């Protein structure tokens with residue numbers, strides 16, 4: 001039986017597992033119900049299981065029949081705090097919580113791959129670390145698992161890392177990734193302009209922070225275009241500006257909140273320096289003060305070029321060259337598998353899962369309250385996880 005047939009032979013269980021997870025979505029780093037469901041699916045597969053304590057992370061190790069290298073396969077398990085309006089008969093039963101990023105599919109595919117590989121462990125050289133992680137959606141779940149010894153779970157440590165992310169934007173069953181930067185870093189920007197409040201009719205007796213905030217936004221956008229190499233871009237958006245309470249009072253301060261995205265560590269640093277310099281400089285020009293800070297989000301997701309071409313070969317052998325649709329450009333979203341890829345060469349690939357009755361690009365996207373995925377793509381994901389692990393054993 002080839003891997004595709006093997007994955008299809010367990011498809012009913014993969015779908016059932018995905019739907020069970022979809023019904024009971026949980027948010028953040030602590031996912032007790034999800035962990036129970038996943039552990040149930042891994043039972044009897046002969047895996048060495050370590051339950052992490054700082055989060056609901058699960059590390060499961062499958063030992064092959066011959067010596068060889070270690071590969072890490074990642075599936076994220078967390079959902080989003082948002083309502084579900086899909087009308088699916090297995091829709092969320094936890095109000096205000098939805099698996100809208102497809103992590104339920106990721107978890108089910110990884111559990112399916114664990115089963116396939118366990119049934120073929122005589123073909124496996126080396127070992128596989130199955131990383132079931134919580135908290136991908138902004139909670140740094142992967143960072144917590146690394147800190148708790150994820151990469152020390154096996155000897156030798158993983159020399160390859162692989163993750164699959166489904167997307168309803170791409171045609172079902174297609175595989176898309178690119179060597180180098182694939183997803184952006186994402187940091188939160190906080191700027192407070194400290195002026196001096198007063199009567200709105202007499203700004204000369206106050207220090208008005210409102211025009212300073214306006215000028216700061218425009219000056220930052222202009223400075224970006226004059227500072228960055230357009231082939232190594234960044235995006236800065238101020239999504240929130242708050243100051244004042246009524247029409248005839250000059251407020252004492254204005255709070256600004258923004259996000260910044262970049263595709264290299266150098267540009268990320270450069271943009272932070274630029275924001276700090278421009279905000280404090282504009283404030284100084286107006287005789288007020290700007291306080292600038294950043295909440296560090298996920299780093300840039302950088303795919304290893306060698307590992308990317310290795311996966312290209314494996315995917316072509318498994319699915320045919322027509323299934324590969326390389327990403328022409330990086331994606332501005334962010335992903336915490338980036339933490340793993342900072343330490344282990346590997347890639348994250350996108351698996352198209354657009355519902356077959358909808359058009360790719362027109363279907364509701366990931367994080368939409370209406371997003372649905374083609375479950376048929378899951379057998380491709382299961383087989384690809386397994387194929388990459390088996391091929392890595394022979395590298």
Ligand SMILES: [Zn+2]
Nearest residue numbers: 101137366367
């Ligand atoms: Zn997401």
Ligand SMILES: [Zn+2]
Nearest residue numbers: 101103136165
């Ligand atoms: Zn996601």
